[in-house]
Amino acid sequence: MDIISVKDLKKHYQIAQKEAGLAGSFKSLLHRQYSVVKAVDGVSFAISEGELVGFIGPNGAGKTTTLKVLSGLLYPTSGAVSVLGFTPWKRQPAFQKQFSLVLGQKNQLWWDLPAQESFILNKEIYEVPDAQYKSTLDTLVQLLEVADLLKIQVRKLSLGQRMKMELIAALIHSPKILFLDEPTIGLDVVMQKKMRDFIKDYNRQYHSTIILTSHYMDDVKELCDRVIIINQGRLLFDGQLDEIIKKFANHKILTVIFSKDINPDALKSVGQVREFTYPRALISVPRAETSAAASRLLRDFPVADLNIEEPAIEDVIREVFTGKDLA
Amino acid sequence: MRKYFTVFAASWQDEFTYRLNFILWRFRNVLRFLMTYFLWQGLFSATSTIYGYSRPDMVAYIFLVLIVQAAITSAPSADNIGGEIGSGDLSNYLLKPMSYLRFWFTRDLASKSLNLLFSFIEITLLWLLLRPALSFHYSFFSVFGFVASGLFAMVIYFLVSASARFTSFWYPENTWGLSFLILIFIEIFSGSIFPLDVLPPAGQIILQATPFPYLIYYPISILDGKITGLYLWRILFQSASWTLLLLIFTRFLWRKGLRVFGAEGN
Numbered sequence: 001m002d003i004i005s006v007k008d009l010k011k012h013y014q015i016a017q018k019e020a021g022l023a024g025s026f027k028s029l030l031h032r033q034y035s036v037v038k039a040v041d042g043v044s045f046a047i048s049e050g051e052l053v054g055f056i057g058p059n060g061a062g063k064t065t066t067l068k069v070l071s072g073l074l075y076p077t078s079g080a081v082s083v084l085g086f087t088p089w090k091r092q093p094a095f096q097k098q099f100s101l102v103l104g105q106k107n108q109l110w111w112d113l114p115a116q117e118s119f120i121l122n123k124e125i126y127e128v129p130d131a132q133y134k135s136t137l138d139t140l141v142q143l144l145e146v147a148d149l150l151k152i153q154v155r156k157l158s159l160g161q162r163m164k165m166e167l168i169a170a171l172i173h174s175p176k177i178l179f180l181d182e183p184t185i186g187l188d189v190v191m192q193k194k195m196r197d198f199i200k201d202y203n204r205q206y207h208s209t210i211i212l213t214s215h216y217m218d219d220v221k222e223l224c225d226r227v228i229i230i231n232q233g234r235l236l237f238d239g240q241l242d243e244i245i246k247k248f249a250n251h252k253i254l255t256v257i258f259s260k261d262i263n264p265d266a267l268k269s270v271g272q273v274r275e276f277t278y279p280r281a282l283i284s285v286p287r288a289e290t291s292a293a294a295s296r297l298l299r300d301f302p303v304a305d306l307n308i309e310e311p312a313i314e315d316v317i318r319e320v321f322t323g324k325d326l327a
Numbered sequence: 328m329r330k331y332f333t334v335f336a337a338s339w340q341d342e343f344t345y346r347l348n349f350i351l352w353r354f355r356n357v358l359r360f361l362m363t364y365f366l367w368q369g370l371f372s373a374t375s376t377i378y379g380y381s382r383p384d385m386v387a388y389i390f391l392v393l394i395v396q397a398a399i400t401s402a403p404s405a406d407n408i409g410g411e412i413g414s415g416d417l418s419n420y421l422l423k424p425m426s427y428l429r430f431w432f433t434r435d436l437a438s439k440s441l442n443l444l445f446s447f448i449e450i451t452l453l454w455l456l457l458r459p460a461l462s463f464h465y466s467f468f469s470v471f472g473f474v475a476s477g478l479f480a481m482v483i484y485f486l487v488s489a490s491a492r493f494t495s496f497w498y499p500e501n502t503w504g505l506s507f508l509i510l511i512f513i514e515i516f517s518g519s520i521f522p523l524d525v526l527p528p529a530g531q532i533i534l535q536a537t538p539f540p541y542l543i544y545y546p547i548s549i550l551d552g553k554i555t556g557l558y559l560w561r562i563l564f565q566s567a568s569w570t571l572l573l574l575i576f577t578r579f580l581w582r583k584g585l586r587v588f589g590a591e592g593n
Contacts, residue, residue: 013589073418073590093424101422108419110337112344117337124330125425153344 003177003209004047004070009079011040011065011233039065040076041233047211049176052203054224054241055213058321062233063213064103067179070211071101083177097126100170104182107162108169109154115165116150119172126173133172140168143198160191167198178202180212184219196222217314231321241313249316252290254283256297257305270297279304284311330425331433338403338437352401353445360393360453363520378525383462384551385522390450390461391547392519397446399480399542400513401438402488404431409492409506412584413499415591428581432485439481464552472559473550479566480542484513486573487538493577496584512537518544538569 017035018028040062047053055063068074069081072088072095081088086095109118123133141147144164154162163183170178183199184192200223203210214220220227220241227244229237237244254271258279267273270293271285285293290308297303342349367389371382380388408431411417420427454461465473491509514520516539523534523544534540545562548554554562 068418068590071422073421073588075586091421096422096424101418103418106416106419110341113337113340117340121330121333121337122423124333125423127330127424 001048002046003049003084004045004211005080005082006046006066006070007044007080009040009043009066009069009081010038010077011062011069011074012077013037013039038233040069040230042079043230043233043235045228045235045238047209049209050203050207051226052199052210052212052224054220054227055211055230056217056220056227056317057213057230057236061230063230064181066230067101067181067211067213071099071179072096073101097173098175099177099179100173100175101179102166102170102181102183104163104180104185107154107166109162109165111155112153114151115154115157115169118154118165118169122169122172128173132174136172136174137168140171143201144168144194160187163187163191163195167195171202174206176208178208178210180210182214183212184214184216192216192218199223217317221313229317229320236320244313244320245310245316248320249311250287251284251311252287253309253311254285254290254294254297255307255309256281256283256301256303258302259304260302262301266301331429334430334433335437338434339441342438342441349441353442353449356393356396356446357449357453360389360449363389363392364457364459378522380522380525381462383460386459387461387463387551388522388547390454391550392543393450393453394443394446395477395480395543395546396519397442398439398477399484400519401442402435402485403438404435404485405488405492405506405510407431408489409495409503412492412495412588415589417588418590421585421588421590428489428577431489432482435481435485465550466552468555468559469550469552472554472563473546475563476541476546476549476566479563479570480546482570483538483566483573484542486570486577487513490573490577490580493580493584496580496587513539513542516540517542518547522548524548538573541566541569 013036014034015037016028017033018024039060043062043066055066057063065074069076070083070088072091075089084095084098086092088095109115110121119137122128128136141150144167146161146164146168149157149161149165154165157165163186167183180199184195187195196219199210199212202208203223212219212223225240227237227239227241228235229244237247239247253274258281261278264273264276264281267276267281267283271283271289273281274284275282283293283297294306294308297306364386367382367385370377371385375381377385411420417427420430487509488506491506494505516523516534516537518540523531523540526534541562545554545566549559549562
């Protein structure tokens with residue numbers, strides 16, 4: 001059953017424009033010019049219970065705006081949205097008690113108090129029974145290994161520690177749906193990995209539905225089977241992660257190790273040389289011509305090793321965003 | 328209801344972490360008291376009554392201002408609401424099953440209660456130090472009227488300052504100017520520097536059409552027995568009307584504002 005459904009969602013903003021410099025400021029004081037930004041421009045998708053979906057797109061693609069509409073912070077310009085059967089921007093308490101939005105660069109914890117106090121406050125706000133609060137908190141504290149940090153002022157915590165506390169605060173009412181916006185932003189690689197493990201465990205243990213946005217492909221690769229790609233407010237792709245490559249990459253990468261030095265110009269007859277530092281070359285060839293190109297390489301060049309690979313997903317997505325063709 | 332008790336408790340803890348800030352804020356209030364105190368002392372050195380106020384009347388008035396101000400104008404909400412809208416931190420509250428206005432009103436109440444406690448200590452110390460002659464004319468009714476009008480005043484102050492900060496929805500960069508203007512109006516026209524009946528009649532009539540005199544001047548005048556009987560009920564009725572009017576206006580701005588709120592900052 002669909003727990004989230006979005007149909008033809010549009011969110012257009014009117015924003016004031018100001019020309020550069022002081023003169024521009026005076027000008028905008030007298031006569032403001034507005035332009036319309038189409039942050040989200042006709043996006044539709046549906047998500048079932050228990051899914052862990054990755055939302056990817058470059059900065060300003062409309063990912064966060066979509067999450068903000070789904071969680072009731074923004075009114076859409078048009079379109080139909082239903083989350084758990086509710087209309088998010090009506091902000092009904094019965095709806096609010098069932099989801100959480102974690103914004104990677106926002107703080108909900110009280111800065112000058114230990115995180116524990118914010119947890120207690122959230123317990124009361126969400127009307128979580130004592131026993132449930134205790135067991136949820138214990139589980140989360142254990143999973144995130146923060147038992148010794150609960151009594152420390154939030155301002156004294158490191159970014160990584162604070163992110164963990166933010167997560168606990170967001171999960172204390174055991175939400176059915178979790179919107180995570182850049183949950184690993186600014187974290188070091190070790191912490192990123194831990195955060196990912198946690199998200200995966202949480203999804204499995206509680207069968208919660210999670211939508212995650214991230215700049216780090218690693219987050220998406222490790223966590224999400226299904227990916228939704230948006231760019232400039234429009235949906236580019238919605239499907240399994242590995243289908244992205246099939247759909248968008250019409251080429252493969254040949255990695256060759258030569259046994260003797262060769263004339264790099266000669267490689268152009270095989271395909272597009274993307275990298276060459278003796279003894280190694282990366283050559284991109286159209287998908288259909290892969291085997292022909294490989295046999296030409298083996299026949300005409302002193303090859304020590306040859307590998308045929310799909311292009312890296314990061315590359316494919318980057319090229320999709322920049323509108324370039326990879327071949 | 329329980330959630331707001333927890334907010335109240337957390338606010339007290341928060342105030343305690345800013346001890347120095349709190350002490351400085353109280354110190355400022357004492358300084359202001361001393362400033363007006365010595366100003367009036369100077370004026371009374373030449374004459375025994377000014378605008379119908381004797382020296383002990385006036386001293387009583389400014390002592391009461393210190394208490395009433397603690398209860399009414401101590402409001403962390405005023406420093407935070409505009410900023411939270413501009414920076415998008417308002418999002419944190421909008422996600423939760425909790426009212427933003429009630430949240431900040433609760434935080435204000437927490438701050439007011441602490442300030443009130445301290446203002447009593449300060450008054451005692453100042454009285455011991457200055458030993459001025461005071462004159463009070465209170466009765467059971469005047470105390471009742473004072474408490475009632477004081478409660479209205481708290482809400483009126485909150486709504487005036489909150490609605491001023493809500494302009495941040497439309498002009499995130501301009502809110503401080505407007506709030507500062509309102510702060511100055513409140514300072515002068517609420518009666519915290521001088522009792523408003525020293526103003527010429529025309530000025531008094533204009534002021535009666537604003538919510539400002541209901542903040543400090545009327546509550547103190549009621550306590551001091553200057554406003555009694557039917558007049559007292561009229562003032563209470565007008566306080567209630569201002570409260571209701573401002574509540575409707577504030578909620579209207581809030582609903583309109585949320586429509587344009589961009590939840591910025593991420």
